[in-house]
Amino acid sequence: MKKGKKGIVVCPSDFNGVNWIEKLKANGLNTLGIHSGGGNGRDVLAVLGEYGKAEFRQQVADAGLDYEYELHASKNLLPESLFETHPEYFVQALHSKIRTQNLNWCVTAPGVLENVIAENAAGLAKSLPSSTHNYFFWGCDSAPGRDWCHCPACSIYSFSEQNLLSVNAMARRLRQDDPEAQIAYLAYYATMPAPQLVKPESNVFCEFAPYSRSLDYAICDRRSAANRQYVKYLMDQLALYGPEKIHILEYWLDASLWGKADERHPSPFNKKICEEDVRFYTSLGIRHFTTFAVRQDGAYVKLHGDREISEYAEILAKYE
Ligand SMILES: [Zn+2]
Structure with a gap:
């Protein structure tokens, strides 16, 4: 059996004053996830800079760690320049019926998934390979509820189904180049509910990122209405993928959850809640864990220390 993932996901700017490889x-811990940030779509290669280069990946590998890239990659998957010649590739809004750039794509536009999204995913996988063969090419993060397509042909598909149709097309393409390639379906915001009309390809796994959960309660604590809903979503995704294909992407150490970039809030980490969450997730057979630790850079460590990284690692070690 493959080893479980014990990872941290950070952005390039989080390396200011912190050597995440050594940490x-x-x-x-065994896996370093590099994230290109949330919000409006951006060219992920430009954002990653040196952290998207082979030299950096070699440093991670030399330390005996795995590396993965976790990317809101809509701008790379569907370049804006195509809007002029192929406006039908872009999402149509619900009421105005206007097609818009910088969101996701119209999954039923002929050729868009196979010729554009899947091909660009293959290019990204070459530029940003992952040592685990796991790829995370997510949709856009700028407009939950508006990001997928409302044209007549797409209307039959939920946002989860539009997302999975896209991931399936990328999965088929990626395994042509790398038979071991696996790609994530991101369960997040509007794609949290399990799809009904579309089934995942054999090399698709589910990355479960419960962004709007309450971190004041354990995920399984029924006193939190938000968390009760997330457990329902998780159970539905588990029924579809099985526990070995669920990767948890949590927010336990994410210091970017609130506040502006120049404010220095502590992360929401609570050792007791994190442990109860991990106990619950592992009781379901789940073995792959990461958490965002965005904005835990050198300035953060000076203010708040870095004890919580060690405590997170100790919890994962206890339940592996
Ligand atoms: Zn459409």
Whole structure:
């Protein structure tokens, strides 16, 4: 059986004053996830800079760690320049019926998934390979509820189904180049509910990112209405994928959850809640864990220390 993932996901700017490679290694974690940030779509290669280069990946590998890229990649998957010649590739809004750039794509537009999205995913996988063969090419993050297509042909598909149709097309293409390639369906915001009309390809796994959960309660604590809803979503995704194909992407250490970039709030980390969450997730057979630790850079560590990284690692070690 493949080893479980014990990871941290950070952005390039989080390396200011922190050597994440050494920190992961020192704490017995095994996977470094590099994230290109949320919000409006951006060219992920430009955002990643040196952290998207082979030299950096070699440093991670030399430390005995795995690396993965976790990317809101809509701008790379569907370049804006296509709007002029192929406006039908772009999403149609519900009421205005206007097609718009910088969101996702119209999944039923002929050729868009196979010729554009899947081909650009293959190019991204070459530029940003992952040591685990796991790829995370997510849709846009700028307009939940508006990001997928409302044209007549797409209307039959929920946002989850539009997302999975796209991931399936990328999955088929990626395995042509790499038979071991796996790609994530991101369960997040509007794509949290399990799809009904579309089934995942064999090399698709589910990354479960419960962004709007309450971190004041354990995920399984029924006193939180938000968390009760997320457990329902998780159970539905588990029924579709099975526990070995669920990767948890949590927010336990995410110092970017609230406040502006120049404000220095502590992360929401609570050792007791994190442990109860991990106990619950592992009781379901789930073995792959990551958490965002965005904005835990050198300035953060000076203010708040970095004890919580070690505590997170100790919890994962206890339940592996
Ligand atoms: Zn459409």
